[in-house]
Amino acid sequence: MRDSTVRDRISERLEAASVPPDALVLAGLEGYLGLLARWNAKINLTALPVQPPTDAALDKLLIEPLVAAPFFPASAEAWIDLGSGGGSPALPLRLACRLGSLVLVESRERKCAFLREAIRALGLEQTTVINARFDALQTASPVDVVTVRAVRIDADMEALLRRILRVGGLLFCFGTPLESASYSVTHEADLPDGSQLTVAARLR
Numbered sequence: 001m002r003d004s005t006v007r008d009r010i011s012e013r014l015e016a017a018s019v020p021p022d023a024l025v026l027a028g029l030e031g032y033l034g035l036l037a038r039w040n041a042k043i044n045l046t047a048l049p050v051q052p053p054t055d056a057a058l059d060k061l062l063i064e065p066l067v068a069a070p071f072f073p074a075s076a077e078a079w080i081d082l083g084s085g086g087g088s089p090a091l092p093l094r095l096a097c098r099l100g101s102l103v104l105v106e107s108r109e110r111k112c113a114f115l116r117e118a119i120r121a122l123g124l125e126q127t128t129v130i131n132a133r134f135d136a137l138q139t140a141s142p143v144d145v146v147t148v149r150a151v152r153i154d155a156d157m158e159a160l161l162r163r164i165l166r167v168g169g170l171l172f173c174f175g176t177p178l179e180s181a182s183y184s185v186t187h188e189a190d191l192p193d194g195s196q197l198t199v200a201a202r203l204r
Contacts, residue, residue, distance in 0.1 A: 006030055006053070013058045017192055019066045028095035028122055029062045035121055036061070036086055039114045045086035059192035065089035068147075068172055069096040071187045071199045076100045078143035080164055082134060082151060085111055087118050089149055089174055094124055100144070101126040107133045134160055142166035149174035158182065165202050173198045 007030045014021045037051040048057035065088060072093065077100045081090035084104035094102055104119075104127070106112050112131045119127045130137070137160065146165045151157060153176060162182075165171060171183060175195035178185070183200035191197055 006033065009053075009055075010058060010062060013055060013063050013192075014066060017059070017063045017067060019063065019069075022096070025066070025095045029092055031122055032087065032091055032095070032118060033058075033062065035114075035118055039117075040086070043110050043114070045111060045114060046088075056193065061086075061088045062092050064174060064191050064193075064197070065092035066096060067189050067191060068093055068174070068197055068199070071170075071172070071189075071197075072097045073144065073170060074099065076144040076170075078141075079103070079145040079147070080105060080139070080143050081147045082160075083107075083148065084115055084129070087115055089172075090147060091115075091118055091122065091124070093147065094127060095122065098125070102128070103143075104129045105132055105134070105137055107131065137164065139164050142169065144169045145172065146170075147172040147174070148176060151176055153178055153180060161202070167202050167204060169202050171200050171202065173200070 010029050011021045011026060036045060039045055040050055048060055050057055079100060079102045081104050084090050084106040090104055104115050109131055112129050115129045142165055174197055178198045178200055182204055184203055185198055185200045187199040189197045
């Protein structure tokens with residue numbers, strides 16, 4: 001499959017989700033997808049078919065993160081992504097939201113190696129990777145944004161979020177229900193696979 005065809009397909013999926021395609025972001029998404037496909041042939045980064053990618057894979061890996069971009073606060077100075085895995089949603093969202101610093105938290109070293117290479121290849125500044133389990137994560141100070149995908153917000157996760165997300169900071173939950181009196185939902189959006197994006201502000 002030619003690169004131009006991949007880019008066209010990404011653009012079509014963005015338009016189907018009513019996300020305006022930006023040329024710089026589109027080029028970054030294409031680069032990320034190519035890198036993910038090459039590494040996925042050697043280590044298990046995603047179970048989704050990426051070589052060639054299906055529409056469902058494009059939607060999950062690339063389009064979902066861009067659906068969240070309009071809700072990302074321009075004033076955010078620090079952001080943490082928990083359980084970064086193969087890089088989505090954090091890296092595609094980072095391509096669209098480049099202000100402030102981003103820390104990707106991943107417990108598996110081989111996936112951390114991929115994330116570091118993707119950051120380098122995509123030219124993402126102020127973006128770093130921490131190889132750590134959630135319960136061992138330490139931050140110098142609470143951050144403005146936390147993103148999670150398919151992570152249950154149970155008592156242990158709420159305790160972690162109290163440590164790392166400031167009061168008033170935003171929690172982005174991709175496909176994860178959020179039922180907690182500690183948060184107030186600020187935005188909701190349908191994702192391409194029928195699940196939901198929930199953005200909520202920490203109240204206490």
